[in-house]
Amino acid sequence: MNDDVARRSGSHAASAAAPEGAAPAAGAPAEAPAPGAALLEIRDLDVEFATQQGTVKAVEGASLSLPAGGTLAIVGESGSGKSTTAMAAIGLLPGNGRVTGGSIRFDGQELVGLPDAKMRHIRGRRIGLVPQDPMSNLNPVTRVGQQIGETLLTHGLATKATVKQQVVEVMERAGIPEPERRAGQYPHELSGGLRQRVLIAIGLACRPQLLIADEPTSALDVTVQQVILDQIDEMTRELGSSVLLITHDLGLAAERAQQLVVMHRGRVVEAGDARAILEDPQHSYTRSLVAAAPSVAAARLLPEAFDPAPAALADDDTASLSTAALRKKDLTPLVEIRDLTKVYPVRGREDFTAAKDVSLKIPRGATVSVVGESGSGKTTTARMLLKLIEPTSGEITFDGKDVLGMRGADLKDFRQRVQAVFQDPFSSLNPSFTVGRIIEEPLHAYRRGNAKERRHRALELMEQVALPAHFHRRYPSELSGGQRQRVAIARALALEPDLIVCDEPVSALDVLVQAQILDLLKDLQDRMGLSYLFISHDLAVVRLISDYVCVMKDGEVVEAASSEEIFTNPRHPYTRRLLASIPGNELDIRVEGDGEHV
Structure with a gap:
């Protein structure tokens, strides 16, 4: 392992000698390695990609050792090389990528240079994969x-x-x-x-003997996340299988993995016991990761001189004020949703009710979050607000106007003032457009500026969401999942809307970029009075950004209150179950020097 890697005694992640003996034939039954023996051994791995801009070294000198029956998590920001390392191990690098050095041994068998036909016998049967983007x-x-x-x-x-x-x-x-x-x-x-x-x-x-899980629960709410990870743990215990977990969720890594590898710019910078690293990080990059991680213990930051107590808006007490609204003492809601219902007819079966009598208000300059399990109706509600699907019944008003009856110029103005960031960046970006053209597209559609001005605006937006300027000429397929999501956020900001509907906007981002995006959203809100409808399964993120929280279950709002009230005094049993399911909630993580208490 590289000299600059922070080491810890007794770490299985430390580089070890490769197992002796001849490798078994591909696809042949192999005895399970002895407990503690390395099932997957990566030593001094180098991976390069050929791009239009030249050769990019994605991984340099990476080493790790995953023992049989163990779980090892790789964490790091987007582009750090964690997914590339895993894909190299399973022989699924893109066509322009190749291993240029090092060794990958699985159950004693060298995988680097293994013919594709033999690799196919291993991949899927003995090494399973859960990719990030469904x-x-x-x-x-x-x-x-x-x-x-x-x-x-x-x-x-x-x-x-x-x-x-x-x-x-x-x-x-x-x-x-x-x-x-x-x-x-x-x-x-x-x-x-x-x-x-x-x-x-x-x-x-x-x-399989080994499961490579690349952000396996990034799209799942915390209760389902817990079920899935419990099932993976059960499989590990029953079969003696190992799990290579790639995640940006530090709490999940500490809770589910015995060993942790931290990668930065293609290199392993720290490795060892997961909890020891997160509770006492040694490398400066690891400290910055821990400092940036959101926590349910951290309430939404409000400017000094403002009373954090929420101000009720209406008789049904379904909204509260943000800092911007408090400053302006503006009690007028930007959005009002009343008794919104969506029923889908199902041939030969009982009709399915995706949302039932949903009511909420979004004040100007406020963030209203909607949380709940998959299928609870939160995305359906957001899509009805965006006028992407028509409700079965109910009312939606935006800035005092009836949204459901909008046509022509009114609808075009509404589309301009209400933008969306969807959960899946790959499916929401045009694969044939460059990043620059994607961000400029709304500016072109609404005839904002000339070509030079639109390009300048796109570069400004890319800088705001931490995308390098040279990505302007790249295509979505050339970006990581987190980078694609940043493009989607930049596009949503292009027209300077009044309301942004954020459907899991940071679920694909590592904690450093996640913190940058959340800070950006809060800064834009304070400066421009933006309103957000924020849909998320990450309750730590919801606590950090929200003024007000709606909890949905089976298509209905079961609890609605200020963020402070939801997180400190949840009343509904379902809300309490959501909070109890947050991974790593019990950890006492502190950072000294480079960060603050998280």
Whole structure:
């Protein structure tokens, strides 16, 4: 391991000698390594990518050791090399990427240079993968049950006669409700959380020795996240399997992994016991990561001289004021939603009610967050507000105007003043456009400035969301998940809207960029009086940014109060269960020197 890596005694992440002996044939049954022996051993790994701008060294001299039956987490910001390291291990680097040095040994067998035919016997059967982005990894024209079954059939673990029942069992193990019905659905018919669980089901289908989980719960609410991670832990205990967990959630890493590897700019900078690193980080970069991580213990920061007590808006007490609104003493709501209901007819079955009698208000300059499990109706509510789907009944007013009746010029003005940042950046960005053109597109559509002015504005926005200027010429496929989400946020800010609907806007971002984006959103709100409808499953983020919180379950609002009230005195049992499920909540993490108490 590199000399600049902070070391810890007894760490399994420290580089060890490669196992002796001949490697078993690819696909041959292998005995489980002895407890504590390395199942995956990466030594001095170098990975390069050929780009239009030249060769990019994505990973340099990275080393780690994952023992059999253990869980090792790799953390770091977007572009740090953590996903590239994992993809190199499973032989799934993009066509322009290649391993240029080092060794990757799995169960004693060298994987670097292994022919593709032999690698296919290992990948899926002995090494499972749960990728980060469900929409770009699931076939949109194939039912999800068929996609899970394909894995079982390919590796000879099911027959055509048994595959349907085995698919149902795999889906149940992955926490997917109504697996028989869900197996017959297409990916677009599932919520983001359910799509992610389908990927988890595929990764676990063959009960592999090693599961590489690349942000496996980034799209899931905390209660489902807990169920999925508990199931992964159970599999590890039963089969002696190992988990390589890639995550930007430090609390999750500390709670679920015994060992932690911190990567920065393609290098391992710190490795060792997970809790020891997070409670007492040694490297300056690790300290900055810990300092930037949001915590439910940290209340929303308010400027001095303002009373943090919420001010009720209406008789139903469904809104509170932000700092900007307090400053202006503006009690007029920008958005009012009353008794909003969405019912989907289902052929041959009872109609499905996605949202029922939802009421909330968004004051000018305030942040109202909506939290709840996947399928609770929070995204459906947001899409009705955006006028992307029509409600079955109810009312929506924006700045005093009826949204549901808007047409022509009124609707165009509404689209300009209300922007959205969606959960899945890959599916919301045009893959044939460069980053610069994507950000400039709303400016062009509303005839803002000339070509030179639009390009200058795009570069300003890229700087605000921490994207390098040379990314202006890149395409979405050339960016990491976090970088793509930053492009989506920059595009939403282009027209300087009054309201931004944020559907999981920071779920794909590492904690450093997440902190930058949240700071940016708060700064824009204070300077411009922006309002936000913020949808998130990350309650620590919700606590940090919200004035007011709505908790939804099964399509209904079960609790609504100020952020302070929700987090310090939750009244509904479901709200209390959400708070209890937050990973790493019990950790006492402190940073000295480079950061503050988190």
